Amino acid sequence: MQEELYPLKFKPILKDKIWGGEKLSKYLNKPSKSTQVGESWEISDVDGDTSIVTNGPLKGQSLKTLLENYQSHLMGEKNYQRFGNKFPLLIKFIDAKQDLSIQLHPNDRLAAERHDSFGKTEMWYVMQADEDSNLIVGFNQKVTPEKYLQHLEYKTLTEILNFDKVKKGDTYFIEVGRVHAIGAGVLLAEIQQTSDITYRVYDWDRVDSDGNSRELHNDLAIDAIDFNMKNDFRVTYNKTQNQSNAMVNCQYFTTNYIKLDSELQKKNNFDSFIIYICVEGQMEIHTSSGKEIIKKGETMLLPASIKTYTINASKAELLEVYV
Structure with missing residues (x-):
């Protein structure tokens, strides 16, 4: 006899990052004493990082097990037909104590061909931002692949990128192919397709404690960038009380x-x-x-x-x- 389904809470999966800080524990009560926690994966079906239930009769079961046992009762009929036993969304909180790398994500076609993965369309909701904190989203001018590669080679990429100062409540929609980065001082919620595929194109020339640079993915990135995107990434929304x-x-x-x-x-x-x-x-x-x-x-x-x-x-x- 299966347990009846009910509202489910999951154990956060905490990820230390070279750019992470302490806001996830300080502001959001995540259980960590690390000074470099960059991400809290709230609901995840990424292989190797599957969420575990923390409340009720199903406590201790994984999201993967729930999908196998409850199928459309958990997902909905149309979602189960579309995704099967694969949960389609990954929910995160992100704390950028330092700037994240300048990056982008591939679309569904490239992600499937190259990585057997979904693409990574995502959105950000800013929960807290230090004074003068920025997000990098898109370009500040018309850019061709040739112009982009020239700036990449001379390490002047930031000259053609769009920097937005942000505050609590600011929301951004990040389509696949859009160059972006979360700036130092920003704490945000991220909603995205279930994918951990990121093409890193510039990492501010930083090195880890052993003197090693992180891997860049410029060969993969160049044909994943959409150079024709409009600057329609800022989300405007109403805040009418007590309604969606x-x-x-x-x-x-x-x-x-x-x-x-x-x-x-x-x-x-x-x-x-x-x-x-x-x-x-x-x-x-x-x-x-x-x-x-x-x-x-x-x-x-x-x-x-x-x-x-x-x-x-x-x-x-x-x-x-x-x-």
Whole structure:
């Protein structure tokens, strides 16, 4: 007899990075004493980094096992037909104490051909930013492959990149092929396709404690860059209280913003799981199986089989994500 599905919480998978810091433990209460934690993988089905349930009767089971056992009850019918036993999204929090490398991600076709992987379309929601912190997104002028390679060779790439100063609540949609980097001082939530494929093109000439540079992927990157992209990466959205406000809607995921200060009756009409990421305050979710609480820096997966539920809070901000 299978356990009935209920709202699921998972153990964060913490990743030390050369550019990481201490904000994930300081601001989001992640369990680490490291001074270089760069990422907290909240929900992951990446091979070797599968999330483990931390609450309720299914505690200790992996997301992979849940997918095999519950299939469309977890994913939704159309998602299960499309993705099978592969969870399509990877949810992260990222703390950049130093600048991340300048990078980009391949599209589905290149990722499948080269890496047997999904591509990596993603979005960012800034949760905290130090004064004068930047994100690098796209180019600041029309750039040809020849011009790009010339700047890469002379280490003047930053001259043609677009730097945006950011603050809490700023949101960016990063399509495959778009050159980008998270700047020092930024803490953000990232929603992306399940993929760990990154093409690093410039890493600020930094070396690790052993004097080694990180690998660059310029041969792979040059035909993965989309030089014809528009500068439409900034996301504008409403912040109307106690309702879902549209942020990003693409073929890989839909993300809404909810600012909550009371009770909100919800219905799942999407034939999909729904993920809630708490980016401020805390909220309760009530289903037929009981109540769960998620606090700032926590993430919850609501299985597709749960069709009606209530969320409430005296003060909370949430990202609502489904496919």
